[in-house]
Amino acid sequence: MNITKLVWAYIAERPSIRDCMKKGLVNHSELARQICEHHKMDKFDACLIACRRYAEKEAPKIDNENSIRDLMxxxxxxxxxxxxxxxxxxxxxxxxxxxxxxxxxxxxxxxxxxxxxxxxxxxxxxxxxxxxxxxxxxxxxxxxxxxxxxxxxxxxxxxxxxxxxxxxxxxxxxxxxxxxxxxxxxxxxxxxxxxxxxxxxxxxxxxxx
Structure with a gap:
């Protein structure tokens, strides 16, 4: 089971969580617990690391969103x-x-x-x-x-x-x-x-x- 893929898919399929992740408004620990409960697995630490990696991956996109807002x-x-x-x-x-x-x-x-x-x-x-x-x-x-x-x-x-x-x-x-x-x-x-x-x-x- 690839925990990173599982976590990233969970976030990607939920636009509200994804948007909040981009803006740094999500408690990664709570999200990791939610994902573990959803998939009925005991992989909290791995989920937490995957959540943090997703947030790091999305961080550069905030600059692009600012560019979009300026254009709008x-x-x-x-x-x-x-x-x-x-x-x-x-x-x-x-x-x-x-x-x-x-x-x-x-x-x-x-x-x-x-x-x-x-x-x-x-x-x-x-x-x-x-x-x-x-x-x-x-x-x-x-x-x-x-x-x-x-x-x-x-x-x-x-x-x-x-x-x-x-x-x-x-x-x-x-x-x-x-x-x-x-x-x-x-x-x-x-x-x-x-x-x-x-x-x-x-x-x-x-x-x-």
């Missing part, structure tokens, strides 16, 4: 409501999708396309719901309305700062907000959420930006 403070937030997401069966030729995108842009509509292996995700204004269904016809797998788009615009430091996206996911998760779609383009991060969560999202992200 200078980010800009832009939101759009009344957004819809359509999941389309991917055509052999993507040209038809690009033509649709061009038509929406001619009407000054908002549209983003995410190309997957088997499907294409079309993110646009609810106004164009009927046009999506008419244009793609039987290729439409699902249409979801009542969504909102949150755009976070960072500066160029995001290229050299790891963990920004996971940090944003973690923040929204704490508020019970589910991210339905996500895409990025250099310094921009775009998130699609349920419109009912828009106010909470703005509040959450504004506190750190």
């Amino acid at each position: 403070k200078t980010s800009k937030l832009r939101v759009r409501n009344k957004i819809m997401v359509a999941i389309i069966e991917k055509p052999r030729d993507m040209e038809s999708v690009l033509v649709f995108e061009k038509n929406i842009r001619k009407k000054r509509g908002d549209i983003n396309i995410i190309e997957g292996e088997d499907v294409v995700t079309v993110i646009t204004n609810e106004t164009y719901s009927d046009e999506v269904k008419e244009y793609f016809k039987s290729r439409v797998i699902r249409v979801t309305k009542g969504l909102a788009q949150v755009n976070m615009v960072f500066d160029e430091r995001i290229e050299s700062t790891s963990g920004v996206v996971s940090h944003v996911y973690s923040l929204l998760s704490e508020y019970g907000i589910n991210i339905l779609e996500e895409m990025s383009c250099w310094t921009d991060l775009m998130l699609i959420i349920d419109e009912k969560d828009l106010a909470k999202s703005v509040n959450c992200l504004s506190q750190t930006s």
